[in-house]
Amino acid sequence: xxxxxxxxxxxxxxxxxxxxxxxxxxxxxxxxxxxxxxxxxxxxxxxxxxxxxxxxxxxxxxxxxxxxxxxxxxxxxxxxxxxxxxxxxxxxxxxxxxxxxxxxxxxxxxxxxxxxxxxxxxxxxxxxxxxxxxxxxxxxxxxxxxxxxxxxxxxx
Numbered sequence: 001x002x003x004x005x006x007x008x009x010x011x012x013x014x015x016x017x018x019x020x021x022x023x024x025x026x027x028x029x030x031x032x033x034x035x036x037x038x039x040x041x042x043x044x045x046x047x048x049x050x051x052x053x054x055x056x057x058x059x060x061x062x063x064x065x066x067x068x069x070x071x072x073x074x075x076x077x078x079x080x081x082x083x084x085x086x087x088x089x090x091x092x093x094x095x096x097x098x099x100x101x102x103x104x105x106x107x108x109x110x111x112x113x114x115x116x117x118x119x120x121x122x123x124x125x126x127x128x129x130x131x132x133x134x135x136x137x138x139x140x141x142x143x144x145x146x147x148x149x150x151x152x153x154x155x156x
Contacts, residue, residue, distance in 0.1 A: 001118065014046070014063035021121055026065040033071035033078060038096040040109055042069040042078065044085040058087055067091075068114060078109065079117035 004020030015027035033042045044067055045058045059067060060082075067080040074095075084091055084107065093109035110116070 001115065014059065021118065028066045028068050029059055029064040031067055031069040033069035035071055035073040038094060040071050040078065040093040040095065042067065042080060042091045043089065044091055045089045058089055059085055061086055077114040078112040079114045080112060081117065
């Protein structure tokens with residue numbers, strides 16, 4: 001998708017990597033999503049053993065900017081923004097309508113697809129198709145569709 005991925009040099013951080021979307025940097029926590037019927041469940045907490053027992057903590061906006069989860073059963077990747085995960089231990093994404101026809105406060109999985117979420121963040125990478133039929137990343141067209149109001153990142 002034309003995104004940069006930065007790996008921390010040290011351990012012990014609350015995030016696993018940094019995603020560079022051409023000028024904007026996002027701290028990303030990587031998770032595994034589980035399929036439970038028509039629902040994709042993404043755990044939004046950490047659990048580690050300490051001298052005093054297990055410590056469980058939910059992720060906050062001070063810790064990470066995105067939680068990205070891969071669901072192997074669906075071969076799909078989802079991205080959660082802070083308003084979806086902050087202070088919660090898990091987020092459930094629905095693949096199909098509920099049996100009781102509930103329509104309020106539903107997190108539809110398609111709204112959290114990785115590519116869709118990254119586009120909403122302002123990334124400009126687009127997927128094009130080669131003549132051979134395989135996908136490749138192409139630039140943003142027209143050029144004016146890129147964000148010019150974002151200053152370049154400071155490296156030092």
